[in-house]
Amino acid sequence: MAYEISEYYQKHKGESQWQDGEYTCTRTTMWTGPGCHNGCGVVYYTKNGKVEKVEGDPYNPFNLGKLCMRCLNYVEAASSPERLKWPLKRVGERGENKWERISWDEAYDLIVKEVRRIQSKYGPESIVAMEGTGRNVIWQVPYLCYAGFGSPNFTLGFLSGESCSMPRLVTEAVIQGDFSFGDYSAHFPDRYDNPTWKVPGVILIWGQNAIISNPDSSLGHWIVECMKRGSKLIVVDPMLTWLAAKADYWLQVRPGTDAALAMAMNDVIIKEDLYDHDFVEKWTVGFDEFAERVATMPAERAAEITWVPKDIIEGAARLFAKADGAATTWGVSVDMAVAGVSAAHAITGLWSITGNLDKPGGQSIIQYAYDLGMAYDYGLEILSEEVKAKRIGNELPLKQTGYGATAHSDTLLKQIENGGNPYPIKMFWFQSTNPIANMGAEAPRIYKAIKSTEFNVVVDLFMTPTAVACADLVLPCAMSSERWSNRNWWMPLAGIRKVAEYEEAKSDEQLILELGKRLNPEMFPWKDDKEWNDWIIKEQGSKAGITYDQLNDMIYSYDHFEYYRYEKGLLRRDGLPGFNTLSGKVELKIGLFESWGLDPLPWYQEPPESPYSTPELFKKYPLILTTGHRSWEFFHSEHRQLKLNREFHPDPLIKINPETAAKYGIKEGDWVWVENYRGRFKQKVKFEELHPLVVNAEHGWWFPEMEGAEPTLFGVFDSNSNNLTTMCQNGPTGYGAPYKNQLCKIYKVTEENSKILPSEQVTKLGGFNYVYK
Amino acid sequence: MSTNNERYGLLIDYDFCTGCHTCETACKVEHKLTHGQWGIKLSQDGPRKLENGRYEFTYVPIPTSLCDLCEDLVKAGKFPTCVAHCQADVMSYGLVKDLAKKMAAKPKMVLFAPK
Numbered sequence: 001m002a003y004e005i006s007e008y009y010q011k012h013k014g015e016s017q018w019q020d021g022e023y024t025c026t027r028t029t030m031w032t033g034p035g036c037h038n039g040c041g042v043v044y045y046t047k048n049g050k051v052e053k054v055e056g057d058p059y060n061p062f063n064l065g066k067l068c069m070r071c072l073n074y075v076e077a078a079s080s081p082e083r084l085k086w087p088l089k090r091v092g093e094r095g096e097n098k099w100e101r102i103s104w105d106e107a108y109d110l111i112v113k114e115v116r117r118i119q120s121k122y123g124p125e126s127i128v129a130m131e132g133t134g135r136n137v138i139w140q141v142p143y144l145c146y147a148g149f150g151s152p153n154f155t156l157g158f159l160s161g162e163s164c165s166m167p168r169l170v171t172e173a174v175i176q177g178d179f180s181f182g183d184y185s186a187h188f189p190d191r192y193d194n195p196t197w198k199v200p201g202v203i204l205i206w207g208q209n210a211i212i213s214n215p216d217s218s219l220g221h222w223i224v225e226c227m228k229r230g231s232k233l234i235v236v237d238p239m240l241t242w243l244a245a246k247a248d249y250w251l252q253v254r255p256g257t258d259a260a261l262a263m264a265m266n267d268v269i270i271k272e273d274l275y276d277h278d279f280v281e282k283w284t285v286g287f288d289e290f291a292e293r294v295a296t297m298p299a300e301r302a303a304e305i306t307w308v309p310k311d312i313i314e315g316a317a318r319l320f321a322k323a324d325g326a327a328t329t330w331g332v333s334v335d336m337a338v339a340g341v342s343a344a345h346a347i348t349g350l351w352s353i354t355g356n357l358d359k360p361g362g363q364s365i366i367q368y369a370y371d372l373g374m375a376y377d378y379g380l381e382i383l384s385e386e387v388k389a390k391r392i393g394n395e396l397p398l399k400q401t402g403y404g405a406t407a408h409s410d411t412l413l414k415q416i417e418n419g420g421n422p423y424p425i426k427m428f429w430f431q432s433t434n435p436i437a438n439m440g441a442e443a444p445r446i447y448k449a450i451k452s453t454e455f456n457v458v459v460d461l462f463m464t465p466t467a468v469a470c471a472d473l474v475l476p477c478a479m480s481s482e483r484w485s486n487r488n489w490w491m492p493l494a495g496i497r498k499v500a501e502y503e504e505a506k507s508d509e510q511l512i513l514e515l516g517k518r519l520n521p522e523m524f525p526w527k528d529d530k531e532w533n534d535w536i537i538k539e540q541g542s543k544a545g546i547t548y549d550q551l552n553d554m555i556y557s558y559d560h561f562e563y564y565r566y567e568k569g570l571l572r573r574d575g576l577p578g579f580n581t582l583s584g585k586v587e588l589k590i591g592l593f594e595s596w597g598l599d600p601l602p603w604y605q606e607p608p609e610s611p612y613s614t615p616e617l618f619k620k621y622p623l624i625l626t627t628g629h630r631s632w633e634f635f636h637s638e639h640r641q642l643k644l645n646r647e648f649h650p651d652p653l654i655k656i657n658p659e660t661a662a663k664y665g666i667k668e669g670d671w672v673w674v675e676n677y678r679g680r681f682k683q684k685v686k687f688e689e690l691h692p693l694v695v696n697a698e699h700g701w702w703f704p705e706m707e708g709a710e711p712t713l714f715g716v717f718d719s720n721s722n723n724l725t726t727m728c729q730n731g732p733t734g735y736g737a738p739y740k741n742q743l744c745k746i747y748k749v750t751e752e753n754s755k756i757l758p759s760e761q762v763t764k765l766g767g768f769n770y771v772y773k
Numbered sequence: 774m775s776t777n778n779e780r781y782g783l784l785i786d787y788d789f790c791t792g793c794h795t796c797e798t799a800c801k802v803e804h805k806l807t808h809g810q811w812g813i814k815l816s817q818d819g820p821r822k823l824e825n826g827r828y829e830f831t832y833v834p835i836p837t838s839l840c841d842l843c844e845d846l847v848k849a850g851k852f853p854t855c856v857a858h859c860q861a862d863v864m865s866y867g868l869v870k871d872l873a874k875k876m877a878a879k880p881k882m883v884l885f886a887p888k
Contacts, residue, residue: 003862004852004865006850006851006852006857007850007851008849008850008851009851011850053802055854055857055858056857056858058857064862065857065858066795066858066859066860066862067795067799067858067860068793068795068860069793069794069795069797069798072795072798072799072802072858073798073802075802211791211793211860211861212793219860221791221793221860221861221862224789224791224860224861224862225862227789228789240820240828240830242791242792242830242832244828245819245820245827245828245829245830246828246830250828632793632794633794643808644798644801644802647808647809648794648797648798689820689828
């Protein structure tokens with residue numbers, strides 16, 4: 001083990017549960033909610049059915065005993081008096097925040113009645129179920145949607161262009177057949193000590209402050225361990241992060257131009273003959289066409305587009321190509337542009353042409369442990385072809401062919417706005433999603449849409465702005481320590497053990513199961529959530545050969561992993577060598593895209609609004625707005641109730657270059673309005689090393705301490721960067737949207753210009769005064 | 774008062790401290806410190822461009838007068854909570870004399886002996 005372990009934990013090695021004085025200690029996995037995408041090992045100290053303390057589990061290879069501030073402050077979250085305690089039914093109008101307590105039976109009866117009514121009057125497809133980020137509801141909510149409601153319309157909380165992971169994952173799937181992640185030894189229980197692992201010579205961090213962000217596959221601090229062991233860094237980020245400051249090359253890219261940058265880096269590597277000839281010849285197709293295409297983006301041209309100097313592009317490309325093992329970690333910034341899929345294509349090209357795929361210290365091909373990967377398509381096969389074809393956005397070829405099970409959010413919004421053509425949307429089921437505070441681009445437009453339906457249910461931990469705005473029924477959800485669950489994404493396969501209870505809150509599994517039994521009992525045969533988990537581990541993950549109880553006792557289980565599987569015939573179903581693509585090779589020219597009439601090679605397109613694509617607009621709004629940078633304290637719109645987290649981070653922050661601030665007469669700590677023609681929001685100024693023309697605003701802000709009822713609505717629109725972003729501007733695949741590359745202007749907040757706040761403007765005065773394009 | 778040979782301290786490798794606030798939070802939670810009270814506090818230098826074109830961007834957590842080196846946890850055979858949870862694994866706890874030896878082997882280390 002790479003880390004020191006205290007005497008206390010050495011004494012309790014191998015135990016999943018023990019007694020420590022008046023506490024019961026349980027080793028298990030913390031996932032969500034609240035939380036993040038990772039599944040760190042924890043030890044819960046419980047007394048009388050309550051968690052009183054959380055420690056990191058030093059024997060869990062994933063986090064090796066380390067925890068971040070959100071898990072360390074878990075007790076405040078779980079015992080918060082503001083948590084939802086029992087089902088609440090709306091009394092009064094939507095938006096008034098008036099509720100009455102009802103029983104779970106009454107709640108289920110009401111849902112069943114409404115679902116039956118909507119199913120028979122409009123068809124089951126009129127029901128849309130959604131969740132926020134794909135965390136510990138990644139398979140449960142889709143299953144409820146397909147098996148419970150009978151609707152194909154499971155979707156993510158109005159995520160425009162599915163621009164979180166989906167563009168990257170889909171691109172990887174069509175190019176190399178599997179997902180891949182930077183190799184920080186994650187797949188080995190002995191981690192950095194594993195003899196087959198090698199520290200990456202260089203780590204390319206693209207569009208992500210990885211130590212703060214929580215990718216699905218890795219903990220950012222693994223990169224720090226690699227830095228200690230000698231890894232160099234290349235960081236692509238508009239802002240100087242701590243990682244960027246430690247990098248050999250910091251590429252201060254203009255937001256939304258990643259595709260151009262990645263194409264140019266490929267071009268440098270190919271022109272200077274730094275690519276891996278052997279790998280390219282044996283294991284890729286379309287290299288010549290790919291080379292020809294990236295040659296249209298020489299470093300000089302990319303420098304003009306991206307604002308990254310030519311010598312830095314070239315230097316970074318050379319360092320990447322010459323490294324003994326190059327690992328890449330990338331973030332949603334890659335997805336959040338209309339050219340998101342193309343950026344992902346070109347970045348995939350970087351590790352492919354340099355032969356870094358599936359090799360130690362390079363890009364690890366990841367498959368689910370024991371093939372147990374429950375995701376958005378769980379239960380989809382239950383639906384008839386006829387119903388499946390009604391999925392919103394089904395005309396997109398990637399959807400039709402099974403790359404991405406979700407309904408398309410932008411098309412959904414249009415369908416609501418066009419009065420319900422081809423069919424009306426009558427019910428929303430929101431489970432762990434708060435779209436008007438966080439995920440939905442163009443929040444005021446989403447607000448209108450979610451209010452338009454006949455019946456809405458919100459399942460969450462706390463009363464949220466989305467719930468107050470539109471819910472008819474609000475159901476309390478259990479937190480991570482209060483649920484029987486499992487984590488089957490990538491490695492390891494892990495148990496999540498219930499050690500506590502909170503009032504009448506139910507786990508996602510439990511409430512979906514109980515409701516499912518009432519809606520469609522045949523498809524919900526399991527007795528309870530534990531039995532459902534047991535079925536999943538035994539049936540879906542049969543390769544592991546264990547029961548759910550055994551998994552909980554083992555805490556986690558690592559599947560066998562080895563490198564160079566493409567050479568050994570271990571990646572394809574047919575057992576032949578190669579990659580899991582149609583051609584069996586890495587498709588630098590994407591065959592499937594070609595057959596669908598999409599450009600099979602990487603391309604660059606300016607963001608729809610930018611200094612170059614809309615110069616007139618740029619005169620009026622002379623700054624580029626990027627948003628969505630993560631903070632240590634919060635995960636998206638979560639954690640704002642917690643006093644400790646708010647002590648560290650009381651206000652929403654907009655990061656600005658001091659020069660730019662001076663130009664507008666703004667000091668650090670001033671509140672500023674950020675505005676474009678779609679609307680405005682206010683945040684507090686913090687100075688950072690950013691390009692003078694770029695400002696970086698936080699996302700996910702609402703204020704649980706403020707009045708919940710409209711027009712205040714917890715101040716959800718006051719500081720909301722999504723007042724300025726836009727829906728329905730996607731790339732040609734339907735994926736990718738310009739969340740992080742809008743134009744704006746800033747000016748100081750004064751009493752005079754703050755008489756009407758955005759929340760009142762949106763909820764009471766009909767929204768900002770502009771017409772949707 | 775213990776003699777110098779028995780004194781314990783915290784060795785911090787500030788080359789790799791990422792400023793994640795874990796030590797501060799772990800301490801506040803363990804000692805139930807109220808708003809505005811800290812047992813260890815992060816300080817920040819930079820980011821600042823240096824003449825050689827590189828950047829100075831350094832965090833150092835500093836134990837305050839409230840730091841008792843997690844006496845109770847140590848008695849129970851554990852590490853101080855900041856050390857146990859430090860995400861970048863840059864903190865060590867031990868006898869000052871042992872830590873000083875480790876310190877001699879690597880630059881950008883700082884040794885605190887708060888009590």
